[in-house]
Amino acid sequence: xxxxxxxxxxxxxxxxxxxxxxxxxxxxxxxxxxxxxxxxxxxxxxxxxxxxxxxxxxxxxxxxxxxxxxxxxxxxxxxxxxxxxxxxxxxxxxxxxxxxxxxxxxxxxxxxxxxxxxxxxxxxxxxxxxxxxxxxxxxxxxxxxxxxxxxxxxxxxxxxxxxxxxxxxxxxxxxxxxxxxxxxxxxxxxxxxxxxxxxxxxxxxxxxxxxxxxxxxxxxxxxxxxxxxxxxxxxxxxxxxxxxxxxxxxxxxxxxxxxxxxxxxxxxxxxxxxxxxxxxxxxxxxxxxxxxxxxxxxxxxxxxxxxxxxxxxxxxxxxxxxxxxxxxxxxxxxxxxxxxxxxxxxxxxxxxxxxxxxxxxxxxxxxxxxxxxxxxxxxxxxxxxxxxxxxxxxxxxxxxxxxxxxxxxxxxxxxx
Amino acid sequence: xxxxxxxxxxxxxxxxxxxxxxxxxxxxxxxxxxxxxxxxxxxxxxxxxxxxxxxxxxxxxxxxxxxxxxxxxxxxxxxxxxxxxxxxxxxxxxxxxxxxxxxxxxxxxxxxxxxxxxxxxxxxxxxxxxxxxxxxxxxxxxxxxxxxxxxxxxxxxxxxxxxxxxxxxxxxxxxxxxxxxxxxxxxxxxxxxxxxxxxxxxxxxxxxxxxxxxxxxxxxxxxxxxxxxxxxxxxxxxxxxxxxxxxxxxxxxxxxxxxxxxxxxxxxxxxxxxxxxxxxxxxxxxxxxxxxxxxxxxxxxxxxxxxxxxxxxxxxxxxxxxxxxxxxxxxxxxxxxxxxxxxxxxxxxxxxxxxxxxxxxxxxxxxxxx
Numbered sequence: 001x002x003x004x005x006x007x008x009x010x011x012x013x014x015x016x017x018x019x020x021x022x023x024x025x026x027x028x029x030x031x032x033x034x035x036x037x038x039x040x041x042x043x044x045x046x047x048x049x050x051x052x053x054x055x056x057x058x059x060x061x062x063x064x065x066x067x068x069x070x071x072x073x074x075x076x077x078x079x080x081x082x083x084x085x086x087x088x089x090x091x092x093x094x095x096x097x098x099x100x101x102x103x104x105x106x107x108x109x110x111x112x113x114x115x116x117x118x119x120x121x122x123x124x125x126x127x128x129x130x131x132x133x134x135x136x137x138x139x140x141x142x143x144x145x146x147x148x149x150x151x152x153x154x155x156x157x158x159x160x161x162x163x164x165x166x167x168x169x170x171x172x173x174x175x176x177x178x179x180x181x182x183x184x185x186x187x188x189x190x191x192x193x194x195x196x197x198x199x200x201x202x203x204x205x206x207x208x209x210x211x212x213x214x215x216x217x218x219x220x221x222x223x224x225x226x227x228x229x230x231x232x233x234x235x236x237x238x239x240x241x242x243x244x245x246x247x248x249x250x251x252x253x254x255x256x257x258x259x260x261x262x263x264x265x266x267x268x269x270x271x272x273x274x275x276x277x278x279x280x281x282x283x284x285x286x287x288x289x290x291x292x293x294x295x296x297x298x299x300x301x302x303x304x305x306x307x308x309x310x311x312x313x314x315x316x317x318x319x320x321x322x323x324x325x326x327x328x329x330x331x332x333x334x335x336x337x338x339x340x341x342x343x344x345x346x347x348x349x350x351x352x353x354x355x356x357x358x359x360x361x362x363x364x365x366x367x368x369x370x371x372x373x374x375x376x377x378x379x380x381x382x383x384x385x386x387x388x389x390x391x392x393x394x395x396x397x398x399x400x401x402x403x404x405x406x407x408x409x410x411x412x413x414x415x416x
Numbered sequence: 417x418x419x420x421x422x423x424x425x426x427x428x429x430x431x432x433x434x435x436x437x438x439x440x441x442x443x444x445x446x447x448x449x450x451x452x453x454x455x456x457x458x459x460x461x462x463x464x465x466x467x468x469x470x471x472x473x474x475x476x477x478x479x480x481x482x483x484x485x486x487x488x489x490x491x492x493x494x495x496x497x498x499x500x501x502x503x504x505x506x507x508x509x510x511x512x513x514x515x516x517x518x519x520x521x522x523x524x525x526x527x528x529x530x531x532x533x534x535x536x537x538x539x540x541x542x543x544x545x546x547x548x549x550x551x552x553x554x555x556x557x558x559x560x561x562x563x564x565x566x567x568x569x570x571x572x573x574x575x576x577x578x579x580x581x582x583x584x585x586x587x588x589x590x591x592x593x594x595x596x597x598x599x600x601x602x603x604x605x606x607x608x609x610x611x612x613x614x615x616x617x618x619x620x621x622x623x624x625x626x627x628x629x630x631x632x633x634x635x636x637x638x639x640x641x642x643x644x645x646x647x648x649x650x651x652x653x654x655x656x657x658x659x660x661x662x663x664x665x666x667x668x669x670x671x672x673x674x675x676x677x678x679x680x681x682x683x684x685x686x687x688x689x690x691x692x693x694x695x696x697x698x699x700x701x702x703x704x705x706x707x708x709x710x711x712x713x714x715x716x717x718x719x720x721x722x723x724x725x726x727x728x729x730x731x732x733x734x735x736x737x738x739x740x741x742x743x744x745x746x747x748x749x750x751x752x753x754x755x756x757x758x759x760x761x762x763x764x765x766x767x768x769x770x771x772x773x774x775x776x777x778x779x780x781x782x783x784x785x786x
Contacts, residue, residue, distance in 0.1 A: 187431050188449045189456065274736065281735060281757045282709055283648055283670055284657045286514045288454075288492045289447055290500070306450055310500035311517055 040132050040405050044080045047132075051077045079128040086121035093117060133401050138244035138331070139210030144181070144324060145201045145242055150218060152236020155225035157186055157195030159360075160238045162383060163219060164199045167212075170385030176211075177204040181317070182307065202245050209244045214371075214396035216242040216357075223362030233363060237356065243324045262327035270322070271295040274311065294318045301325055358392075367392060372399035417443075434479070437487040441660055451492055455482050458496050489660040501551040504558055507587050508549060511579045513669035515551040518735050519644050519707055522760045523552055525737045526642075526705055526772075527559040533771040539568045543638040543699060545610050545625075545692060546645045547573030548669060550584025553603050554591050556642070561600055569601035572634060576609045576622050577668060606632055611673070611691055625695060639768075641701040643692050646672045647709050649685030682716075685709070689717045693724055702768030704761075711747065711758035718750045718761050727763040729774055735759050 054070040057063065096102055096110045147164050149156035171178045179202040185194035203212065219238045224231055275289035291306035292314040303325065305318040358369045365379040367388075372395040381388040420439050428435035428445060438448040459479045466473045482495055493499040493514045498507055502520040530536065540560075544552045553571040560569055575581050584605045608628035609621070622628075629636060648657065648670045661670070672687030689706065696704045704721075708714045714732045721730055732747065735756025745752045752758060762772075769775050 189432070189453055280652075280656045280710060282516060282518055282707065282759060283513070283644075283646075284652070284661060284709070286491045286493060286516070286658070286661055286665065288442075288451060290517075291446075291450075306446070308500075309454055309496075310503075310505070312500065312503050 040129060040402075043405060043409050044076060044128060044132060046409075047073050047076050048080050076128070076131045079124065079131045083121070083124040083128050086117060086124045089117050090114070090121055129401075133405060136210060136213065136404075138327075139213070140206055141209045141244040142202065142204050142206065143209040143212050143242055144245045144321075145199075145203065145212060145215070145240065147196065147199045147201075148239050148241075149196065150237035150239045152221075152234065154186075154195055154227050155221075155234055156236040156238055157197060158226060159219075159221045159236055160199070161185075161194075161196040163238055163240065164196055164201070166383050166385050166389070167201060167215075168385070170389055171201075171203060173385055174390075176208060178202065179204055204245075209242065211393070212242045214393055214400055215240055218356045220356045220359045221362075222359060243328045245320075245324055262330045263323050265296065265323060265326055269297050271297060272315075275306075290314055292318050294322050296322060296326060299326065299329060301329070357396075369396055372396045434483045437483050440487050441489055451486065452483075454492070454496065455479060455486070458482070489663050491660045491664055494664065501549075502555045502559065504551070504555055504591060506549050506551045506554070507583060507590060509579070509583050510664065511666050512577070512583050513548045513580075513665055515549055516644075518756075518759050519552065520555060521736055521738070522705065522707065522733055523555050523642070524559055525733065526703075526762070527556060528738065529772045531560065531563050532773060535767065535770055536564075536567055537639065538566075539570055540640070541635065541638040542569065542571045542640045542642065543701070544571065544573045545641065545643040545695070546669070546688075547575045547584055547605065548580050548644070550580075550587045550603075550605060552642055552644065553584075553605075554587060557601050557603055558591070558595065565600075571601065571603045572638075573603070573605045574608050574610065574625060574628075575605070576607065577666075578607065580669075581605050581607055604634075606634065610695060611675075611688070626698070636699065638699040638701055640703045640705070641692070641696045641699065642705045643688075644707040645688035645692060646670050647685055647688065647707070647713065649681045651681045652685065652709070686713065686716055686720075689720055693721055696763075697724065697726060702764060702766050703772065704763045706762075707760045708758065711752070714752075714758040714761050715748055715750065718763075719748070721761065721763045726765055728765045728769055730761065730763045732758050733760045733762060 051070060051073040054066050054073070057066050058070060093110045093114045097107055097114070102110075145167055147160050147167075149160040152159075168178065170176075180199070181202050182198060182200040183190050183192075184196075184198045185191060186197045187194060188197075217240065219240055220235060221238070222233055222235050225234050225236075228234060271294070273293040273295070275287075275291040275293075279285065288309070289306075290309055290311040291304060292311060293302065293304040295302050301322065303318045303322045305314040305321070307317070308314050357371055358367065360367050360379065360382070362379065364377075366375055366377050367379055367382045368375045369392050372392075374392055374395040376382065376388050376392055378386075378388045382392065420443070424445065425436045425439065428439055428448065431449070432452060434452055435445075435448050438451055439445070442448040442451055456479065459475050459482065462478065463473045463475050485495055486492060491508075491514055493508045494510050497509070498505050499515050500506070501515040501517070502524050506515050508514050530540075542553070542556055544556075547553060550573050553573045556571055557569055560567065573584055575584070588603055588605070606628055607622055608625040609623070610625045612622070612624035614624040614626040616624075623631065626636075628634075646669055650671055653662065653667075653671050657670070672684055674684050675687060692706060693704070704727075706717060708717055711732070718730050718732060721727055730750055732750050732752045734743075734752065734754035737754035737759075743754055764772055764774060
């Protein structure tokens, strides 16, 4: 007989399979501060061995190129040495503590030391990462966030408005200065509270492109829309584009006249069209059209602006927008070429447009990022632009960084 | 004018109930949407100003009233009170001609040429006849001082209308308050009638230009003469002007007064140009820029200038004179630059050719003129 009183079978089963199952994603990419991605470590080791060879070569005779390369590598090698040392001491201390033969006094001393060495290790890995990871060439720039509804009709437009408010709140919370360049709801007016048809938000702080770069792509929403009266869940999509911005302060830093720059546009290649009244013109009409349309002929990129009554201001805005679009497309093209070359090596999902990057699910109150594989459950906090959103963005940035490093390694491999 | 289709009206109505009314003057859905947005912004601005004073305002009612006014054809610039002229926001009031963006394009282009010149005189004198809102003197000053600081600019705007002069002074005040070059350059306005003959018997009313210049202590010689005179002939006024121009803008600024009874229509439209050219001769202007209605009038004015035989070169500029250098065509021996309708006639002589960078053009043109 059983020692316990009778228990119903259902309850026993319930005990075995808890009602609320914790969903755990066992993803190896979620990196902590001390852990260094394997890819990075491999690269650091290669660099170190190369550096050793270079030093040997330099000992025999001077070579300018080798000296320069060795100079470039030395911060990485130093960081790797620091990290190795810290790592070793941590391992040593841990074994010391866990070994049964150690006497208690030594063990307590080791425990004291351990925490300090751990922080050293964290610092070392941080510096190793920063010395290794290539910085995105536009990361220091302010950025433009363009939000447009995709598939899903009115619901997509409503969610576009939600996303727009989310980013605005995120900027407010983090003290980022923003400037609304364009806001148009589906009626073609600027009134808020009506589903959005297009919004362009400029984040003026430096490094904003680095922060928001991870947000570009298709954001998917799954919920019962306000417009639905039968209670069915819909899936809609909103596209977010992130472009480095060049307006005002940052414009001075980039050289527009330098043909090497991504932002260089030959004025001859742009067709400027100004809306003019048909017919006599001059004193015969008092037109109010101030629309300006710029067409970049080689790429067929068209930008039109009609927000302001001043044709002059419209023209300035249109030029700024055209410059950023061209620069972005040039960079994308370059990246595309590089990616095509070694898609087989890396097998990274394409990150530009096309694939969805994140899902907001109202039914399960969850937000999942499909690139880093992070899932968070505080949907409300995400939509208010709170720390949970920051957490998701952080994870994507780490993911991006790892991809960058993998690309770098593949590049090195190809060169050999 | 083709009727607005019912489907367009219906489409406009689904977007906003005010839009169908605006389609009347705008004729085009996008233009109507833009105008409605600007009216919205204007009403919000007014309401904000009122609230700051502790007043309240029925925004909806005001917007409705403005839309009704606009639907009757009243120019949007009179309703909102301003118009952009190049980079500047110029105040407009009924009774004074609204600045046109075509004029701004010509003025910007000529200043763009002058800015590159190395041998401008230390004091550059610019005379603007028929100044209206004062937009040309203000834009001239703004554009020149945006890159050049070594020149003392002196601009005089002349108009016959008291209303226009008051508005021009107001605009000058406003531009001074918002820009940095407060004490740089001198802009003045003067009341005079340029059609009056200085040697005829004096009557009551505005003085002839020469007398007024003498009386106000203004110099008798000027380097550049710019003018956007009335140039619409009476028949063109009925046929080609839009309803909002015909019904709301001053006739004084559009149609020259008849000098003789029963004169041909075309002659009345060209009334001002012979006077302007002879004034240019009197004040020894090196560069003359005159706005015209179309290519036919431009050619008539250019021929008139050629017959005077004092200018080294004559060109005709279109609406966008700066578009590209290969847009030059030739009409009756006059080069025509740019794209759009023919908009202005420019003549130069002496050092004016150097200021405009036309030296080579002037030498090659010299043969044609003779």
